[in-house]
Amino acid sequence: MGERISRVARLMAVLVVTGALLVVAMGPAQPAAAQATGGTFTLPMIDNARMWPILGGLPNILVNKVLYSTLVKYDAKNLAPVGDLAERWSLGDDRLTWTFNLRRNVTWHDGRPFTARDVKFTIERLWLNPQVPFFQRGNISEITRVDIVDDHTVRIVTRTPFATLPVMLGYLANILPEHVLGNYTIDQLRNPVDFLRNPVGTGPFRYAENVLGSHVRLVAYDRYFMGRPKLDAVVFRVVADLEQQLAQLQTGQLDLMIIEPPQVPVVQRMANVQIVDAPQVNYTFVGFNHKMEPFTDRKVRQALTHAVDRKAILDKIYMGKGRIATGPINPLVDWAYTDKVHQFPHNRELAERLLEEAGWSKGPDGIRRKGGQPLKITLEVDRGNPVREQTAVVVRQYWKEVGVDAEVRISEFNALLTRIRTRPNPLQAWTLWYITPPEADIIGYYHSSGTLNEFGYSNAELDRLLDQGRVTFDLKERAKIYQQAQKFMAWDAPVIFLVYPAEVQAVSKRVQGWAKIGYRDALTHMTGVSIGR
């Protein structure tokens, strides 16, 4: 009996001791950086990264930016294509054959030299292989083959003249090692588990560890062809929760996070953090379904655009972080961009007049009707992004003011996008965004044959211009064509172009040399970044 009682007592003792140990363990915490040997740059990602650039997903894309290289990358100032693995390139007289001269001092992270064989392997066996789904194939599907001239020269041949090839070769187009992957079967190339355990790239940082659910750590590659980066390591932490990201930013565990405009005041109060409004090649829009009435009518589309006060949306919802969009080509693509196009200032009277002209007249209840049918529009938006949700609510209000029976439907991004991609697309209108390559070529999005044309938009005049732009190589000529395309699109209003939003970066003040562009592109300019004390 006595012994049993003491067992209870012992249990209690164990519990107390455990508690005490935890209290002891609770001494002052050390910030993450204090233990690193030199500079470690830490940023969050919302889930594990796959480190296989054939597949998409933001965590994957971010890590691959520093682990791998591309043939071409974008200048940190004007995003013009400049050499990365390729030193220079030239176009043959047939306008189909491109010669790329590769850098000679490039080595893979396992020490083997990078050669033309890697380029041929990556393009032919991975990007163009119909048995391997490459998520960016649409960008490079004009390529037909790659010929090796010598170890450091390749010829890339396209099906038709393809002026944007250099830009597309810089867009999520990482080159992979032939000497590692060359013997892989199709199944292995679809998901190379062994390679994922030790990915080999040519980027400024090489793979060190991938602790699932926790982080990926990459360390400086001493033999990087542009010189060893200043930083010792780049760490990508898995932090799905935004509040947790903010806390880690404030305590110095993170050096960067992307915030939404409503979070700006919170971050402004953090003494150790600065806010960078980084331009990136993007735009937000309200899309219309062109396979459905009343969006087939240009006057209705124009009216719905005039009804919306985009200036107010930019000022109040985006908190001024960005500029009003005039079309699908971002001002960063400065050789092609023009704002000398039809503008859609907020004009309620004009909107109402255009709707009248289109045959939609107001009933006694204030709702417009045509042939007895009410003008009823459901605007759809994804849940969770404060800017987009508020935009949808405000646009509904603007539309109601001109007699549209408008409502908003909010659903999870995943479900929304899947429905938009259903054929036929069941949605009427939706507000989303696009991040695109730094290019004026928008065939994929607005050409009637475009594989990303979720609007079902089809216009022979625009098709002709976009086709022409793709095969024109002279930059001045191209600029003229795309300016015409922008003018045409602004008038035709296929969607409401809302805002070119700046990416709002919260960056630790310890970070030096960070390129002030969207972080996807800034990550390709990491060699000069360092962490001060």
Next chain:
Amino acid sequence: MLRYLSRRLIQTAALLLVVSVVVFALVLQAPGGPSILLDRNMGSEEIVRMRSILGLDQPLHVQYLRWLGQVLRGNLGTSYQAGFPVLEIIGQMLPNTIILSAVALLLSLSVAIPAGVISAARPYTALDHIVTFLSFFGISIPVFWYGLMLIVLFSIVLGWLPPGGMYTIGGPRTLLDLGHHLLLPAVVLGTANMALFARYTRSSIMAVMRQDYVRTARSKGLAEGVVLYKHALRNALITIVTVVALQIPRLVGGAAITETVFAWPGMGSLAVRAAFERDYPMIMGITLVISAFVAASNLLVDVLYVYLDPRIRYE
């Protein structure tokens, strides 16, 4: 006994099968598709190709049978998101979750039992009311808010503890470092149970205190403390042990909210991300492993009863 065991094992297998069918149907019917197909710049042809490679273009029952066939060969498939085998990912997350849940459980017991005893010893006094109030506070407080408040206080204002993660990245993985990262999530996770266990301890001790043998002990002239701790608490613990045992399967499942709020690399946060990303193999794998664990622990308890209580016989 052997016949009983084999019958139970067959029942368990059937149960897991039913669970897997139901979860599979629910998960694949959820609106939206896997996130890896949702890149904004992924063309329609690639999406079709990818769906066919993943087998998502097949009818539901074909997909299920394919999955089941894999599972019977010991393969839970590959995570869409991470690209690694599901079993391997679970194998890495499970220990992290068990560490967090076990420490939270110990923490809650070490506070709850003394609190419950004190409360029961002086029922309806100010002390009891305070414990009762705190218990209800602990049960009702929303975990995500509570977690955030602790982060604000201990990480941001005081700077004593890191706000999240499990280890300092790049540093040595010491026990002390783990303790730093563990304390806040363990406290948050432990609080709700702490309150629950304190309530159970209080009420079961108060029930025991009315028993005849307690009166006998008191009439023998034993000190109140001896009566309370030696006689009453021991019997009251039976209830506590049962309640605690019921919580044990949760050690494996992890705590979705707490793990997410503190970026703890465990089963709970893994499950949340897998669900958001429609990582079908991952969701199925997690469900299967947790259900198997629950079924196994129930079976184990039933078998143990035979040894613990001679009156129980299974035929």
